[in-house]
Amino acid sequence: VNLDTLYRQVIMDHYKNPRNKGILDDSLTIDMNNPTCGDRIRLTLDIEDDIVKDAKFEGEGCSISMSSASMMTQAIKGKSLEKALKLSEIFSNMMLGKEYDEDIDLGDIESLQGVAKFPARIKCATLAWKAMEKGVNNSNE
């Protein structure tokens, strides 16, 4: 199995079996859409003491956007806000094809690195991350 095939399997697994699908009651809600296609995500975050206690999402979108949302919620759960923003920065660098900090365990997120080769799809992959950044930044105010 080559890496591309493996990565594709991870992406499809998150698309078909999304982690953290749903809506958290009484929590921070962020709606975001991809203006290019109109696909949308609603992200709900439960933040306490600067920690992401829980994260859930729902939405309609392509396999890249939905699998990225699933991976993102998985990656930030239980993390500090600082760490969540750091992961977002790394992801954004990955999408731009830039170097990123390899010391941090990215888990399934790494499977999306191939998206960087397809500029039209980068907005799909970053949709959920943009929503998370917006939520975290608003919660700081």
Ligand code: FES
């Ligand atoms: Fe998502 Fe084109 S905008 S594939």
Ligand code: FES
């Ligand atoms: Fe719309 Fe990917 S095609 S988010």
